[in-house]
Amino acid sequence: MNTTPTEHTARIEHAxxxxxxxxxxxxxxxxxxxxxENIAGTVKIHPDCEAxxxxxxxxxxxxxxxxxxxxxxxxxxxxxxxxxxxxxxxAAGWQALVEVAT
Ligand SMILES: [Zn+2]
Numbered sequence: 001m002n003t004t005p006t007e008h009t010a011r012i013e014h015a016x017x018x019x020x021x022x023x024x025x026x027x028x029x030x031x032x033x034x035x036x037e038n039i040a041g042t043v044k045i046h047p048d049c050e051a052x053x054x055x056x057x058x059x060x061x062x063x064x065x066x067x068x069x070x071x072x073x074x075x076x077x078x079x080x081x082x083x084x085x086x087x088x089x090x091a092a093g094w095q096a097l098v099e100v101a102t
Contacts, residue, residue, distance in 0.1 A: 002043075005032040005050070018049035019065045021093030034062075048085045052094075065094060069101035 085091035
């Protein structure tokens with residue numbers, strides 16, 4: 001079970017749960033809590049990473065972008081997402097992961 005995602009401005013640096021690129025202070029991020037059996041956790045992701053998940057968002061189980069790239073995500077999907085990404089630092093981090101995965 002997940003709480004509803006809420007949007008926040010980072011006061012300190014966080015690591016994005018999807019791409020691991022830092023969420024830098026002063027930038028917006030999306031956050032929610034998840035609960036599974038007796039475990040709970042917090043997800044913090046870039047808005048661009050939420051957009052990247054797209055149709056996969058509901059089914060997302062915490063896979064990192066690296067795992068998605070070696071799993072279901074096609075390199076064309078990744079390239080298109082990089083082109084759409086509004087944050088160039090995040091896009092550069094995605095690009096580096098694509099280069100490792102392919
Ligand atoms: Zn991210």
